[in-house]
Amino acid sequence: MQKKYLGSVSNNSQKIKINDLLNHIPQGRKLTYLGKDFIEGISKYHEIFSTDDIDLNEILISEFPNIIYNKKLINDLKLFNKNLIDQITQDVIQIHSEQLSDNKLRDCLIDYYDLKLPETPTIEYKLQLNSECDTTLHxxxxxxxxxxxxxxxxxxxxxxxxxxxxxxxxxxxxxxxxxxxxxxxxxxxxxxxxxxxxxxxxxxxxxxxxxxxxxxxxxxxxxxxxxxxxxxxxxxxxxxxxxxxxxxxxxxxxxxxxxxxxxxxxxxxxxxxxxxxxxxxxxxxxxxxxxxxxxxxxxxxxxxxATPGSGSKDESVKNYGLSKYYDNNKITLMDEYYSTIDKPIDYLVKRKFLAKIERNDIVSQTSISNGISDFQGGRFKFKKSTLKTLTKDPKRNASIINIIKEHVEKNEKILVFTCGLDHNKILKTILKYNDIVSEIIDQGTKNREAIISDFRDGNLNVLLNYGVLTTGFDAPKTNVCIIARPIDSIVMYSQMVGRILRGPYNGKGNSQNTLYTIKDNLNHGDYDDLFNSFNNFWR
The missing domain is CATH 3.40.50.300 (P-loop containing nucleotide triphosphate hydrolases)
Structure with missing residues (x-):
């Protein structure tokens, strides 16, 4: 039987009653309740430090809440003090002691001598079935x-x-x-x-x-x-x-x-x-x-x-070189069976790790086909005169400004990739005419961190940049990306789109964002296609 920790014997009335109960038991039997080592330890102490004799009954009374669970004591009480035991059981539960099991008799004695458990608050220990890590990976x-x-x-x-x-x-x-x-x-x-x-x-x-x-x-x-x-x-x-x-x-x-x-x-x-x-x-x-x-x-x-190629999927020599440099070991998103996920962007969007992108084209009347100075391996090089023409095109700029105005009215954050330094200044000036505050970031911007911080914290709605914020820029709550410049590589285009890809379950981004791409850009295709563009070089 499991031992309980009972209330102590503290008042004289209890002590007298328990003393009467124990008096009829032979001295030799009493010693067995306490154990040989216990008695020997107490005896040796008294021999050296005390002149008084050991009062065995006093020790048994003080230890009674514990020794009452000793089976020998219960048997001896029934054998040597049967009349008192019968009287106690009759008083407490009106049943003769012979009809009770040892456990029932013990419970009866606990009640009679008022050795019940004191009322103490119960401490419950809740066992966790799962860990609760502070930081986990998806x-x-x-x-x-x-x-x-x-x-x-x-x-x-x-x-x-x-x-x-x-x-x-x-x-x-x-x-x-x-x-x-x-x-x-x-x-x-x-x-x-x-x-x-x-x-x-x-x-x-x-x-x-x-x-x-x-x-x-x-x-x-x-x-x-x-x-x-x-x-x-x-x-x-x-x-x-x-x-x-x-x-x-x-x-x-x-x-x-x-x-x-x-x-x-x-x-x-x-x-x-x-x-x-x-x-x-x-x-x-x-x-x-x-x-x-x-x-x-x-x-x-x-x-x-994010793009395991050098810039264009048609630059075969460089792309195979990249694969070879990393021993052809490309590790990408995998399912629970460690098989490669074919459409990782779609997979992450559905699970809200990435934002859903609403794609729109800005129609431009400006042709850039004659403005390409070189075409090599699928990568374009634009003449400076072409970028200048796009920078100064009033209808093209009006389209960009109108989109910005529409989203500023919704208090959304807008990131614009422009055609160059002059394009930044032109758009900022026109926006100022329309009472819209914007800031510019380019290679020469000295207070870059302060501007990005204002944009990230919601104190600035429009950020114009050229040649800077394709990487290393983190503003999860950006709502709109406008690619207002021709892009000559899949890598750069995908990096720009990536600025608005962070979803609600990955860095507290948005569920859906909006992408505007100037129609005179090259058509780089669906973002899942961009992500998988270089797979052939890694097989």
Missing amino acids: DYQERIRRKVINLIYRNKKKFLIHMPTGAGKTRTAAEIIIDFIRLHSSFTLLNEKLKILWVAQSEELCIQAYETLKSIYNKKGTNNISFGHFYGHHNINPSILDDSAIIFTSIQKLLINYKTPIWEKIRNDNYLVVVDEAHRSIASQWIKALDYFVQNNAVNLIGLT
């Missing part, structure tokens, strides 16, 4: 993480992760890096100065990656690690050589410095290179820098891209 991201780690464990060295813009490439890569750091000890136990490089095209992309990795590592890391910054005005602190570190570097700065002594030391401890916007990584200058680090067979290379 299922499609988790499958990519598992696939990459599985391949690394099997000693594969190069992979290209192909995910749509807005699907969480950086977030997924951050988890892979944390797993790699943990897995690294299985390959090189004694090297505690592991270096991981994150190579990106711009300062914005470096900062974006740093913020994501810092946030995740602070939650999941098992030991502190250093973060190195080598972009913009930031330089490597030599003290980083003594620590494990993740180093974020722009390709521009790395190209100038990768053969310097400090980078040679970093290379000696480098075991993983992650390349953002990896479709650019086969450019001749990029390859020189990357090969400096990954030519060591111990180094892993992971590329991240």
